[in-house]
Amino acid sequence: MPNPRIILVETAGARNLGSVARVMKNFGLSELWLVNPQCDRLSDEAIHMAVHAREILENAKIVESLPEALMGCQRAIATAGRIDKGDMKVTNPPQGLSWLSQVATSAIVFGAEDRGLSNAEIQHCQQVLQIPVNPDYPSLNLAQAVGVCCYQWQLLRDDPKSHENLTSQIAQDLLKSAPIDLAPREDIEACYQQLEAVLLKIGYVYPHTAAHRLRKFRNIFDRANLSPSEVAMLRGILRQVNWATDQ
Missing domain, CATH: 1.10.8.590 (Helicase, Ruva Protein; domain 3)
Incomplete structure (x- = not known):
C-alpha cells in the first residue's frame, strides 16, 4: 500500500513545518510537498522542531500551485474544518484514507494555518476529509491534523482488512485488483x-x-x-x- 503525499498549501509557520516532518517520520511517511510556502523549511526553527526528521524537510518538493503538487496523483483528498459542503463528498479519516488506499498514487492536502483551503483549492480534490472534533473548538493545529491522518494511515497499513466494512461492495471488488488504473x-x-x-x-x-x-x-x-x-x-x-x- 503506497504511502500518500502530504501536501501543505502556503504554510506560514516554520515550527509547524518542522512538526509536520517529525510526525510524518513517526508514522513512516516521507513524501512532503510544499505549495508556495511562506516560511523557510530549513530555518533553525523548522529543523529544531523536526528533531530527527530533517531529511523530510530537505527532500520536500517546492511548487507554486496545488495542481503542480497533484501531478501524478490518481486521488486526492482535501482536509477542512468548517466548509460549505455543496456537492462535494465529505468523509472522515477512516473512510477517506481507505478510499485513498485503493490507488497507487494519492495525496492528502492541508491548507494554510490561518484560512485552511479555499473553495478553488478544494475543487482540485475529489473528497473532503473532516476530523471529528469538539464543535465548540474545532480548530486543530496543522501538525496535529497531519498527525491524525498519519496515524489513521498506520492503522490501515497494520490491518488492511480493517476498512472492508467502510467501503461499498463495488469498492471492495475493485480493491481485489488494486491498484486501480485511474487517470492522474x-x-x-x-x-x-x-x-x-x-x-x-x-x-x-x-x-x-x-x-x-x-x-x-x-x-x-x-x-x-x-x-x-x-x-x-x-x-x-x-x-x-x-x-x-x-x-
Whole structure:
C-alpha cells in the first residue's frame, strides 16, 4: 500500500513545518510537498522542531500551485474544518484514507494555518476529509491534523482488512485488483479546462456561472473513476465538438 503525499498549501509557520516532518517520520511517511510556502523549511526553527526528521524537510518538493503538487496523483483528498459542503463528498479519516488506499498514487492536502483551503483549492480534490472534533473548538493545529491522518494511515497499513466494512461492495471488488488504473489528476484537470472552454463557446454556461456548473461536472466525472484511456476519449470528443462549432 503506497504511502500518500502530504501536501501543505502556503504554510506560514516554520515550527509547524518542522512538526509536520517529525510526525510524518513517526508514522513512516516521507513524501512532503510544499505549495508556495511562506516560511523557510530549513530555518533553525523548522529543523529544531523536526528533531530527527530533517531529511523530510530537505527532500520536500517546492511548487507554486496545488495542481503542480497533484501531478501524478490518481486521488486526492482535501482536509477542512468548517466548509460549505455543496456537492462535494465529505468523509472522515477512516473512510477517506481507505478510499485513498485503493490507488497507487494519492495525496492528502492541508491548507494554510490561518484560512485552511479555499473553495478553488478544494475543487482540485475529489473528497473532503473532516476530523471529528469538539464543535465548540474545532480548530486543530496543522501538525496535529497531519498527525491524525498519519496515524489513521498506520492503522490501515497494520490491518488492511480493517476498512472492508467502510467501503461499498463495488469498492471492495475493485480493491481485489488494486491498484486501480485511474487517470492522474493533471489529465483530469486538463479535461475539465477543455470542457469549460467548450461549454462557454457553445453557450451552455456563461462566465459568471461556469465555476458552479463545472463543480457538478467534476463531481460526476470524479465518481466515475476515469481511466487514462477514458479521459483521452472524452478529450477527443471535446476537440471534435470544438472543431465542429468552428465549421
